[in-house]
Amino acid sequence: xxxxxxxxxxxxxxxxxxxxxxxxxxxxxxxxxxxxxxxxxxxxxxxxxxxxxxxxxxxxxxxxxxxxxxxxxxxxxxxxxxxxxxxxxxxxxxxxxxxxxxxxxxxxxxxxxxxxxxxxxxxxxxxxxxxxxxxxxxxxxxxxxxxxxxxxxxxxxxxxxxxxxxxxxxxxxxxxxxxxxxxxxxxxxxxxxxxxxxxxxxxxxxxxxxxxxxxxxxxxxxxxxxxxxxxxxxxxxxxxxxxxxxxxxxxxxxxxxxxxxxxxxxxxxxxxxxxxxxxxxxxxxxxxxxxxxxxxxxxxxxxxxxxxxxxxxxxxxxxxxxxxxxxxxxxxxxxxxxxxxxxxxxxxxxxxxxxxxxxxxxxxxxxxxxxxxxxxxxxxxxxxxxxxxxxxxxxxxxxxxxxxxxxxxxxxxxxxxxxxxxxxxxxxxxxxxxxxxxxxxxxxxxxxxxxxxxxxxxxxxxxxxxxxxxxx
Numbered sequence: 170x171x172x173x174x175x176x177x178x179x180x181x182x183x184x185x186x187x188x189x190x191x192x193x194x195x196x197x198x199x200x201x202x203x204x205x206x207x208x209x210x211x212x213x214x215x216x217x218x219x220x221x222x223x224x225x226x227x228x229x230x231x232x233x234x235x236x237x238x239x240x241x242x243x244x245x246x247x248x249x250x251x252x253x254x255x256x257x258x259x260x261x262x263x264x265x266x267x268x269x270x271x272x273x274x275x276x277x278x279x280x281x282x283x284x285x286x287x288x289x290x291x292x293x294x295x296x297x298x299x300x301x302x303x304x305x306x307x308x309x310x311x312x313x314x315x316x317x318x319x320x321x322x323x324x325x326x327x328x329x330x331x332x333x334x335x336x337x338x339x340x341x342x343x344x345x346x347x348x349x350x351x352x353x354x355x356x357x358x359x360x361x362x363x364x365x366x367x368x369x370x371x372x373x374x375x376x377x378x379x380x381x382x383x384x385x386x387x388x389x390x391x392x393x394x395x396x397x398x399x400x401x402x403x404x405x406x407x408x409x410x411x412x413x414x415x416x417x418x419x420x421x422x423x424x425x426x427x428x429x430x431x432x433x434x435x436x437x438x439x440x441x442x443x444x445x446x447x448x449x450x451x452x453x454x455x456x457x458x459x460x461x462x463x464x465x466x467x468x469x470x471x472x473x474x475x476x477x478x479x480x481x482x483x484x485x486x487x488x489x490x491x492x493x494x495x496x497x498x499x500x501x502x503x504x505x506x507x508x509x510x511x512x513x514x515x516x517x518x519x520x521x522x523x524x525x526x527x528x529x530x531x532x533x534x535x536x537x538x539x540x541x542x543x544x545x546x547x548x549x550x551x552x553x554x555x556x557x558x559x560x561x562x563x564x565x566x567x568x569x570x571x572x573x574x575x576x577x578x579x580x581x582x583x584x585x586x587x588x589x590x591x592x593x594x595x596x597x598x599x600x601x602x603x604x605x606x607x608x609x610x611x612x613x614x615x616x617x618x619x620x621x622x623x624x625x626x627x628x629x630x631x632x633x634x635x636x637x638x639x640x641x
Contacts, residue, residue, distance in 0.1 A: 200394075201332075201333040201334070201394060202333065202334065204333055204391070204392065204393055204394060205329065205330070205333040205334055205342065207391045208271075208326065208329055208333075208391060208393065209326075209345060209346065209349055210349075210387075211271070211384060211387050211388045211391060212322060212323075212326055212346075212349060213349045213352060213353055214380065214383060214384040214387060215275060215278075215319060215322055215381075215384045216349065216350060216353035216357075217353045217356055217357055217380060218278075218319075218377055218380040218381045218384055219278065219315070219316045219319040220353050220357035220361075221356075221357040221360060221361050221364075221373075221376070221377055221380065222282065222312060222315075222316070222361075222373065222374070222377035223247070223312070223316050223357075224357050224361035224362070224457075224460075225361040225364055225365050225370065225373045225377075226243065226309060226312050226370075227240055227243060227244065227444055228361060228362060228365045228444070228448075228453050228456075228457070229365050229370045229373075230243055230300070230305075230309065231444060231445060231448060232365070232448075232453055233298040233300070234298070234300040236300060236568075238564040238565055238568055239300045240441070240444060240445060240564070241441040241442075241563065241564025241565075242564065243309055243313070244440050244441055246309075246310075246313055247313050247316060247317065248437065248440070250313060250314070250317045251317050251320050251549065252549065252550045252551075252552075253550065254317060254550075255324075255546040255547065255548075255549035255550030255551075256408065256409055256412060256543065256546045256547045256550045257546070258320070258321045258324050258542075258546045258549075259324055259408075259412065259542040259543040259544065259545055259546015259547060259549070260408045260411075260542065260543055260546065261321070261542070262321070262324050262325050262328055262541075262542030262543075262545070262546065263328075263398055263408075263539065263540065263541070263542035263543050264398055264542075265398065266393075266395045266397070266398075267325045267328060267329050267332070267393060267395055268388070268391065268393040268395065270321060270322075270325045271321075271322050271325050271326075271388055272385070272388055272389065273321075274318050274319055274321040274322045274325075275319070275322070275381065275384055275385040275388060276385060277315070277318045278315040278316075278318050278319045278381055279378070279381045279382060279385060280315075281311050281312070281314050281315030281318070282312070282315050282374065282377055282378045282381055283378060284311050285308060285311045285312050285315070285374055286374045286375065286378055288304070288307065288308050288311065289308070289370070289371050289374055292304050292308075294369070294370065294371065320549075324542055324545045324546050324549065325542070326346065327529055327532075327533070327541070327545045328538070328541045328542050328545065329393070330342050330343060330346070330529070330533060331533045331538050331541060332394075332395070332396075332538070333393075333394070336534070339529075339530055339533050339534070340474065340478045340479045340483065340526060340527075340530045341474065341475045341476070341478055342475075343474065343525070343526035343529045343530050343533075344471050344472065344473070344474025344475030344476070344478075344522065344526050345471065345475045346471070346525075346526070346529070347467065347470060347471030347474060347475075347521075347522025347523075347525055347526050348467075348468050348471030348472050348475060348522070349471070350467060350471070350522065350525075352464075352467075352468055356461070356464075359457050359458055359460065359461030359462075359464075360457070360461075361373070361457055362453050362454050362455075362456055362457015362458065362460070362461075363454055363457055363458075364376065365453060365457075366452070366453045366454040366457070367454070398539065399539065408543050409547065411540060411543050412540070412543040412544050412546070412547035413547070415536055415537065415540040415543065415544050416536075416544055416547070416548075419535045419536065419623070419626050420619075420622035420623060420625070420626045421484075421619040421620065421621075421622035421623025421624075421625075421626060422531075422532075422535065422536075422623060422626070423619075424614075424617065424619030424620070424623065425484070425487075425528070425531065425619070425623055426548050426551055426552065428610070428614050429528065429548070429552045430551050430552045431610055432491065432494075432607060432610065433552050434559050435559065435603045435606050435607050435610075436559075436603075437559030437563070438559050438563050438599055438600070438603045439498070439600065439603065441559070441563050441564050441567075442563065442564075442567060442596045442599060442600070443514075444456075445593075445596065446502065446510070446593050446596045446597075446600075447459065447460075447510065449592050449593045450505070450507045450510060450593075451507070459511055459514075460514075462511070462515075463511055463514040463515040463518055464518060465515070465518075466514070466515040466516065466517070466518030466519040467518040467519070467521065467522055469519050470518065470519040470520060470521060470522035470523050471522035471526070473519075473523070474522060474523055474526045479523070479526060479527050479530060481628075482624050482627065482628070483526075483527040483528075483530045483531050483627065484527070484531060484620060484623050484624045484627060485620075485624065486523065486527045487524055487527035487528060487531070488611055488614055488615050488620065490520045490523045490524045490527070491524060491607065491610075491611045492608070492611050492612075493516070493520045494517065494520055494521075494524070494604075494607060495604050495605070495607035495608035495611060496604070496608070497513050497516055497517050497520075497604070498600055498601075498603055498604025498605075498607060499600075499601055499604035499605055499608070500513065500604075501513020501514070501516075501517070501600070502588075502593075502596070502597035502600045502601070503587065503588060503589070503597070503601070504588075504589045504591075505589060505590070505591030505592065505593060505594070505597070528548075531623070531627055532544060532545060532548070534627060534630045535623075535626055535627055535630045563599060566599075567595055567596060567599055571595035571596075571598055571599060572593075572595030572596070573595070574595060575588070575594040575595035575597075575598060576594075576595070580594070580595075581594075584598060587601075588601070
């Protein structure tokens with residue numbers, strides 16, 4: 170993916186002057202914070218766009234095919250491609266100006282969504298809705314590529330927090346990032362369900378295409394005070410070695426990434442089955458509204474971090490919130506009650522921004538700025554690689570074994586005392602087991618030596634130094 174760093178666009182001269190001050194060691198302050206907020210607003214527009222179309226694709230695919238396996242493959246494919254390209258994306262972020270990376274990402278996404286629209290017009294909905302035909306998978310793959318490339322922006326945004334936000338405010342800035350993601354989730358989930366239910370997938374594609382264009386147009390005049398990255402000799406395009414070296418240099422950081430990877434392996438179960446479970450309780454329009462309302466939890470969690478921070482030890486905060494995730498996973502589908510499911514999702518989404526902000530804050534402090542893109546990208550690759558595995562596996566297991574088992578007299582007799590009666594007791598059994606696994610994992614992590622070593626490394630980490638030449 171070529172990224173042009175040589176053309177000076179709107180506002181680049183001002184950005185170059187600001188970058189000179191940053192390179193000279195001038196403290197980050199109100200000007201850089203205003204730039205950060207502008208980038209954050211643009212990320213909101215981009216996240217709304219990609220989330221809107223991705224939710225819509227999942228809803229539409231399930232309603233047209235009524236196949237848990239089809240939605241599992243789509244969700245798992247997204248995670249798989251995001252994982253495979255994470256290190257490559259991180260290397261791009263370290264080698265190029267962050268704004269140019271974001272512009273390239275939005276441009277490619279715009280092209281892929283246009284291609285999806287062209288497929289819709291050429292083949293028609295009837296041909297695309299047959300999940301046994303190649304047209305369905307080509308259509309889903311084109312949308313998937315646009316969403317995956319859009320994820321490149323998130324890696325760039327993580328390093329932009331380090332670039333523009335003073336160190337003592339980064340946890341709160343990461344909370345703002347979580348709030349923006351929550352607003353995007355809330356808006357897109359509501360309007361995706363309504364759009365698919367009332368307008369259809371064709372108009373949904375048209376809306377996504379227009380929003381992507383607006384996001385790109387908004388980003389172009391934003392002036393980001395950047396410093397030109399220095400590329401190490403011998404570094405490859407997939408600089409796994411540089412990422413691993415930076416991670417191993419921090420005591421306990423390998424263990425943190427492995428912990429998050431294992432958690433994502435379990436969380437892939439929820440990714441694959443949460444929508445099918447919800448769509449057994451609600452119509453597609455109502456389910457979209459439910460996700461929108463519960464998305465307020467994401468906003469609440471991010472706002473709490475933005476207001477109060479993460480405390481003196483984000484490593485401890487990360488593990489404690491995962492205890493909450495385990496408890497929710499074991500209880501929110503014990504009965505097939507719509508209100509219990511809704512409350513569980515709301516609390517889950519309150520917790521997730523805290524966990525995400527904690528991990529981001531840890532990496533932004535203990536990893537040198539010049540390698541942060543690769544570390545964020547590598548962590549994304551390793552952590553997300555686990556989710557497709559469980560998503561691909563759990564779909565067939567649930568559809569062909571657990572759901573029929575829980576519908577049988579034997580299954581109801583064995584588990585009815587705990588899970589009650591209902592249409593989706595097989596999915597509830599999967600959620601219960603996943604939550605129990607997370608609980609045991611977090612308790613072991615809290616008692617481990619790597620947890621103590623990483624906590625010490627975080628407390629002792631020096632302030633970040635941005636060592637490079639001004640861009641331009």
